Amino acid sequence: MTTTSPGTLLSPSPEPGPSLQPQGWLRYFSFSLDHKVIGIQYLVCGFVFYLIGGLLAGMIRIELATPIADFLPRETYNEVLTLHGTIMIFLWIVPVVNGGFGNYLIPFYVGARDMAFPRLNAVAFWLIPPAGLLLICSYFIAGAAQSGWTAYPPLSLTTPAAGQIVWIMSVLLLGSSSIFGGINFIATILKLRRPGLKLMQLPMYAWAMLGTSVLVILSTPVLAGTLILLSFDIIAHTGFFNPSLGGNVVVYQHLFWFYSHPAVYIMVLPAFGLVSEILPVHARKPLFGYTTMVFSILAIVFLGLIVWAHHMFTSGTPPWMRLFFTIATAFIAVPTGIKFFNWLATLWGGRIALNSAVLFSCAFIVNFVLGGITGVALAQVPFDVHVHDTYFVVAHFHYIVYGGTVFVIFASVYHWFPKMSGRMLNEPLGMVHFLLTFVGFNLCFGPQHWLGLNGMPRRVAEYDPQFTLINQLSSVGALLMAISTLPFLLNVLLSLRSGAAAGDNPWRALTPEWLTSSPPPVENWKGEAPLVTRPYGYGRPVEAR
Amino acid sequence: MTTPFPAMDRSADGSKPQGGEAAIVDHGHGAAAPEHPDLRMFGLATFLVADGMTFAGFFAAYLTFRAVNPLPPGSNYELELLLPTINTALLVMSSFTFHRAGKELQQQRRDGCRLWLLITAALGATFLAGQMVEYFSLPFGLTSNLFASTFYALTGFHGLHVTLGVIMIAIVWWQARQGGGLSHSHPFGFEAAELYWHFVDVIWLVLFAILYLL
Amino acid sequence: MLPIDASSNAPVYDELFRVLFSIGTSLFVGICALLGYSLLRFRRKAGDLGDGLAIEENLPLEIIWTAIPAIVVLFIGIYSYDIYERMGGMTPLTDHSAMHAAMATESMEMGATEKAASASADAPAPERIWGGIGAAHEPLDAVTVEVTAMQFAFLFRYPEQGIISGELHVPVNRPVQLRMKANDVIHAFWVPQFRLKQDIIPGQPTLLSFTPTRTGTYPIICAELCGPYHGGMRSSVVVHDSEEFAQWQQQQTPV
């Protein structure tokens, strides 16, 4: 049984007894300060938004099942696609891989009882539901934003203002949440480590979160500033980004991508970290190349900050700029490649359990490598000039963001659910979930590469009839993905009620979160926090771990 | 126990876990764990890096606008330098007076500390007043042209920071009174306000350089 | 896997595509094969509670798989730079006088910046032009067309003949230069068969050059989200042989 912290930051009142704190499932709706509760709050909240974002994706795919714009009014289509992109990125991927797993795992990994700033942590989470509701309500009240998740002016200045303003407010709230989270992670990882635990002994996910948080701190504020300027343009009729008032739209694009390119690594670095935790456990081998893994994260962080203009190759950027951004972008393949080869080497010679967590992780490798390779192709200016703003790009990023990060999220749920709930998930259902997702995903997004190369632009509700068949194939894939959420939900709900008891450490893992009960007590470990200096010491005699 | 935020070092007021599963545990800083160092200054510093990036974005936008977006003819205006220069001097001075207040606090001279805090706040307020005077004497408004908009956005956003700083100083001034809860060994509120104030000062220097001098 | 090629830079593009595709496919297949093999070969037998070998790193291996991608990426970069050069993308835009006077929009007048302004406000500075691929080419026999993009249509004007048309008509095997501007929001000019795309940004007159090589009718697609009817913002480019083109020009009534 657990209690949540009773203290409040500003009131000096003595601690109320445990009875004043919400118990059981109710605490998940409270302003709990327990990092584990907050982590689960992020996960569940994010998943709800995933369903909503998925529902919107479903509407997109229904519309695109026929070449004419018949299912949704054209304005609505643009609203739906803007909401879909925004929700999936800012309310699903970013909060879940950072806030969700980060809050749950990082204190364990550094040997702490909680995050550095528990209250800030709770505030960061509780900014998310209102921001999400705001965004979704805007659709029903004044009409949602219509200018895509990129909100490029001058289009975002001429579409209905109310929806765009709500969109900006919502993204600002989510950005603040993300910055608060980043501060917390940096402080926790750098300053809250248990005595005796060195940085180079941390599990890889801690490194990933450190790198991610640095990106969050450096890039999110720029987005905030940009959106504030954009809102001035909308409300006060200034002309920062309004060419008819002497403004410059390309400056907006630079500032936006200065955040939004790093944002893609904010969405994927934590996933890299999670995979680095999952694979060694189930392959029973140490994580291969720990040191290079750490440095490749740092390299990705650095390079990630200087490649943003590859989204603007057709925006009339000067040639030298295109050249620089091409080279810098393509070079991200090197540190990323190191990580993938290291994972392959981790699997090589292991005793790999082929369970759902491993299958999702390995499918992540397949999908991400494909998405990464198309990314490197996109980085080549002459190539991009043809496929920019087409379905080729849509395919690229869904391969990475869905095939990569979402697959890792599922893998992580299979891996950590036993710890979080004390119960195992059902494996056969997990396999069904995996197969449906993998097949549906590839069916949905694979053919989109072809669409883009052959002339279908993105963000359209109608298209050339020659593309009908391929689009329908893609829609069938989306349907499979929608169906695939059913076995997953069923699995989670059933297992929560009646899954097999997990025990403390069902995977015989060595990282610190497994060295306590499932679910862990509020203080994480009874007694002193264990000192784990070899989180990947598989294959060694116990004394040498 | 004299920190402004007593909850942060709860172990000091003697709550002990009652043992067993039902123990009340204040995560991370309860008695069950050895109390962790106060990381609030570290957190604030990280936040200021983020805040600095917001300004950096604005500066970058301003410089790019300047370089590539000519203003319509006839809308150019030479900024008056006298008042902003005085303002700059005031703000720089206020950083020193704040520092002085810190010295006083260390030596447990609360009255001296409060006096210097008051001077600091007064300098900040004068800065704001000067800024207002400048605003009203400018021949352009927020939407006159691109330069005007950027000018107001940058100085306004900075002015907002100064306003916040003045309020923070006022709070610290109140806390620094005899028995007001500000300890001299571990004065988080004071140190936070000071770090923030120096940050705002440095940002102004950059802003002044690129907006007025460049 | 690509639409037919109908401009002089399309075959160059297709060459790049083939190279990228082969490199990409071999990397992808190689990695998948390795992964699949590991999963089958090293899968855990039921009841096996043992660990794998405690191999933690291998420096030569790590160097190899840092170096190989680095070399591949460098090669791709240099190669695509060369391709870009052949498409004419790297030529710097020093072409000051090329723009038609009428194209200069209000915001484009080059005054000077705030400080220098009082000194030089009246000195006309060179116009600034943003260019796409091959923008700086202005061969003597180029057909010049002014393109105006607006919500939700393209308008093509032939300044010499004073013709205005909703479709782009061009002769085959002659360079075409488009002088593009947007009236309201950002649009993009895309002809898949030409492998060319260029954003048209309000306030930034833009040049785009290409040489069609195959007669026929191809779609012009707006590729930048520009509002509700973005999907319907399409036109066609008709590539004629030269007699046909002359005929077409004759038929049009100048405005």
Ligand code: HEA
């Ligand atoms: C998590 C999200 C994520 C991630 C990680 C990436 C990763 C990469 N992305 Fe992607 N990208 C997006 C999300 C992401 N992207 C989104 C959302 C958009 C569209 C935005 C919009 O317009 O709405 C986009 C758009 C986008 C564009 C702009 C396309 C356009 O609009 O015209 C480009 C161009 O350069 C690009 C490139 C890359 C590259 C080079 C990588 C690299 O990091 C990939 C590196 C990985 C590998 C290469 C695979 C592993 C490596 C090896 C196995 C080694 C061997 C490989 C080689 C030698 C090649 N991306």
Ligand code: HEA
């Ligand atoms: C970041 C994560 C992310 C994720 C996970 C997804 C997931 C999906 N996306 Fe996406 N997508 C984006 C990010 C993401 N997307 C972005 C950033 C854009 C660009 C937006 C822009 O251009 O501005 C985009 C754009 C985009 C387009 C292009 C639209 C256009 O340009 O016109 C398409 C089209 O097929 C698409 C499809 C899908 C599909 C089918 C899924 C599927 O994988 C979804 C699968 C999930 C489900 C199907 C949920 C299942 C549940 C239900 C159906 C039941 C719901 C029930 C209840 C709520 C009770 N997305």
Ligand code: CUA
């Ligand atoms: Cu014009 Cu899209």
Ligand SMILES: [Cu+2]
């Ligand atoms: Cu990018």
